[in-house]
Amino acid sequence: MKKLFAATAIFALTATSAFAADVNVFAAASLKGALDEIGAAYKAKSGNGIVATYAASGALAKQIEAAAPADVFISADKKWMDELASKNLIKPDTRHDIAGNTLVVVKQKDAKIDVKADKLAEALGDEKLVIGDPKSVPAGNYAQATLTKLGEWDGLQKNIVLQDNVRSALALVSKGEAKLGIVYGSDVLSDPKTEVAATFADDSHAPIVYPAAVVAASANDGAAGFVEFLQSPEAEAILKKDGFTTLH
Numbered sequence: 625m626k627k628l629f630a631a632t633a634i635f636a637l638t639a640t641s642a643f644a645a646d647v648n649v650f651a652a653a654s655l656k657g658a659l660d661e662i663g664a665a666y667k668a669k670s671g672n673g674i675v676a677t678y679a680a681s682g683a684l685a686k687q688i689e690a691a692a693p694a695d696v697f698i699s700a701d702k703k704w705m706d707e708l709a710s711k712n713l714i715k716p717d718t719r720h721d722i723a724g725n726t727l728v729v730v731k732q733k734d735a736k737i738d739v740k741a742d743k744l745a746e747a748l749g750d751e752k753l754v755i756g757d758p759k760s761v762p763a764g765n766y767a768q769a770t771l772t773k774l775g776e777w778d779g780l781q782k783n784i785v786l787q788d789n790v791r792s793a794l795a796l797v798s799k800g801e802a803k804l805g806i807v808y809g810s811d812v813l814s815d816p817k818t819e820v821a822a823t824f825a826d827d828s829h830a831p832i833v834y835p836a837a838v839v840a841a842s843a844n845d846g847a848a849g850f851v852e853f854l855q856s857p858e859a860e861a862i863l864k865k866d867g868f869t870t871l872h
Contacts, residue, residue, distance in 0.1 A: 645672040647850045648693055648842075650684040652700035652834065653789035654725070654763065654807075657814045658866040659698070662859045669853070672846045680789040682760030688713055688839055695847040698722070698836040698854075700790075700808075701762035705835040712840060718847075719837035722854045724869035726809035727766050727829055730797050731821040737803070739821035741828075742774045744804065745783070747821075751803035753783040754793045762832075763790040767806040770828045794818060808832070810867030833871070 651659050656678045663674040677684070677694075685704040688694050689711065697714065699705045708714045729744065731737050739747045756764030764786065771777040787793040790807050791814075797805040798817040812820050836854050838847040853859055864870055 645844075645846055647672065647674045647844055647846050648695045649674045649676045649698065649850070650688060650692070650694040650696070650839075651676055651678055651698040652681045652684075652762065653678045653791045654700055654811055655698060655834070656791065658810070658863050658868065661862050661866075662854065665858055665862065666850060666853050669858075670846070670849065672849075674850060678789075678791075680756065680761040682762075683788070686760075691841065694839045695842040695844040696836060696850055697839055698834060699762070700725075700832070700834055701765065701830075702833055702835055703762070703765070705837060708837075708839075714837040715840055715842075715848075716837070718851050719835055720851060720855055721833050721835050721871055722859070723834045723863045724871055725832040725834070725867075726826075726869065727763070727770060727824045727832065728807060728809045728812060728820045729822040729824075730794060730805045730807050730812050730818050731803070732797060732800055733817050733819045735803075735821075737821060739804065741822040741824050742776070744771070744776055745779050748780070748783050748803055751783065752785050752796075752801070753780055754785045754787055754796045754802040754805040756790045756793055756807075757786040757788060761787070761789055763793070763807055766829045766832060769830065770806075770824050773828050808867075813867040834868075 667673040681699040681704040755767040758764040758768040793805045794811045796802040798815050
């Protein structure tokens, strides 16, 4: 199985300064657009900003295990949050599920490809299917589980190219470097050069859930307030607009 490395595996918000009250948020790469907007809304309402670092949930969890200075962790699945919880690295009373998502096949916009979610091998031929690395990227884990359930995983090994986060996978499809990719429905909305080719049934994979929690080592008094804001109607409206599903 081949692996293509993105030019940037982890990308962070840039800021000219970081104030003591700012909340350091480690968040799944798929949240970038929505969380940028939520962070701006939170600052307008509270006066406190966020400094966000985006990457694969597994990579971020490993950084938190290594004592990276995060105040809040938002994962794209329960697995990595559970991993931190098992090591007492989050404050359990602050943990909340904030959103859901769909799993889709993505193609370049207007590409003339007939795609059925359960027959990707037929659509691909000898071309590339890009997914997140299942070892650290929840979207890749969901993709592997889905393709396995559909009986396609083994037959697609010659096509599959792994990426370090779901947005890197999306970018390869957007640039035409891969014919198809498996990403979240919300990701496709972030790139006007792509579109959904097919959507996997909800019962083909475990529910896609984004849990958020305050990191146990955080001494930032604003961290819990930001997690609470993530559950507000204002934040929920932003997530919904950006293609996430609501849990309430």
